[in-house]
Amino acid sequence: MIKIVYITKRGKQISEQIKKVLDYFYYENKVENIKDFKINGDEKGFIFIMATGIVLRKFLDKIKNDKFKDPFVIVCNEKKELIPLLSNHLGRGNYFSKLIANHINGRVIFTTATDVNGKIGIDELSKILFLETPKRKDILKINKKILEEDINLIVPKHWKIKNLNGYKISYHDKYDVIVDNKIKLKPLRICVGIGARKNIERYKVFWAIKKGLFLRSIPIWRVDAFATVEDKKDERGILETINKFKKPLFIFKKEEINEVYKKINLEKSEFVYKNIGVYGVSEPASILAVKKLTDKNYENIELLLKKFKKDGVTVAISTEQ
Template identity: 80%
Template sequence: MIKIVYITKRGKKIAEEIKDVLDYYHYDNKVEPIKDFKIERNEGGFIFIMATGIVLRKFLDEIKNDKFKDPFVIICNENKELIPILSNHLGGGNYFSKLIANNINGRVIFTTATDVNGKVGIDELSKMLFLETPKRKHILDINKKILEEDVSLTLPKYWKLRNLNGYKISYHDKYEVVVDDSIRLKPLKIAVGLGARKGIERYKVYWAVKKALFLRNIPVWRVDAFATIEDKKHERGILETVNKFKKPLIIFKREEINEIYEKIDLEKSEFVYKHLGVYGVSEPASILAVKKLTNKDFDSIKLILKKFKRNGVTVAIATENL
């Protein structure tokens, strides 16, 4: 949940604009006037439309705890200038600042050295490419070094990243990312769950997947697998789309799908249950696929895009949660 907090009438109007952006990108969010605002400690981020001093004196000490786990904090003034001040890289403060500014005709004011100099720090790199989190020492060392020179970055050969500020990119046959010839970061597994009405056309599945990946800024080459239920294993629109993306399709039985709803609190659809005997397909399929790819417990898997519906297709995206 992202909380958007305001004080003035002008601030409320901007808060509603920001909410529209977050709604479009399917991020859970809530707008609150400052008089009703409470920190519940389960938030993913905060956007304060008010003076910096108010946030620093009144709220920041209660929010900040650990650089690796803190929710992001963004301050926005009434000129729509957004300043990410906490958890800018790992927490997504920079990402959300840019996302919002680009959609409300605002601008971002960066304060961290790598961002001011147009470089991508290793912590932001890990967030952007869905990699395991670097060690604290590596973040400090690489982000300092990258300000003075380009650092080597070795990627899996089929990843289609060609240019990145601060790095000299090369490729290898291994499924790992190597920074500065010595720091090895494991890519997190990403799975896309698919559901669709019977006889769905390929183009509808294809564009629903493309839109879902766009909403989470994930290139197709970064996806590890697609997944669906056994009832859809011969669905031509799904099969042709997955084949076009050249990714594996993992099929799960109804029993496996239903077990997920006993272990994880997911939205249930009585309509889907009536027709397929399960309460949903895309969300549990994506979670099960990551579990199959990693052999991790469900606590280590995160649903990063809840069920997204488009033209008779449902799409969900899950990944490892380290």
């Protein structure tokens, strides 16, 4: 949950604009007046439409705890200038600031050295490329070094990366990312679950997947696998689309799909259950695909994009944590 907090009438107007952006990108959010605002402790981030001083004095000490786990904090003034204040990289404060600014005709004011100098720190790199989180000592070392020189970055050869500010990119046959010739970061597995009505057209599956990946800024080359339920194993629209993407497609049994609903609190559809015997397809299928590739427990798998519907197709995206 992302909370958007305002004080003034103008602040409320900007809050509603921000909410529309987050709604479009399927990020759970809520607008609150400062009088009603409470910190629950499970928020993904906070966007305060008010003076920085109010946030620093009144709320920041109640939010900050650990650089690696803190939710992001963004302050926005009434000129739509957004300042990422806390957890800019690992918490994705920078990402949300830029996303919002681009859609409300706003501007981002950066304060961290790497961002001000147009460089991508290793901690932010890990979020952009969906990598495991770097160690604290490596973040400090690389982010200091990158201000003075470009750093070697070695990525898998099928990754279509050409330019990243602050890095000299080369490729290898391994499925690891190497930073500065010695820091190895494991790419997190990303899987897309697909559900669709019977006899769905291929182009509808294709564009639903593309839209889902767009919503989470994931290029197709970064996807490791697709997944669906056994009832869809012969669905031509799905099979032909996945074949075009040249990615593996995992087929899961109904019993496996329903087992996920016993372990995780996912939205259930009685309509889908009456038709094919499961409460949903895309969300549990994406989770099972990640589990299959990583053998991670359910609590270590994150649903990046909840069920997204488009033209008779449902798409969900999961990754390991």
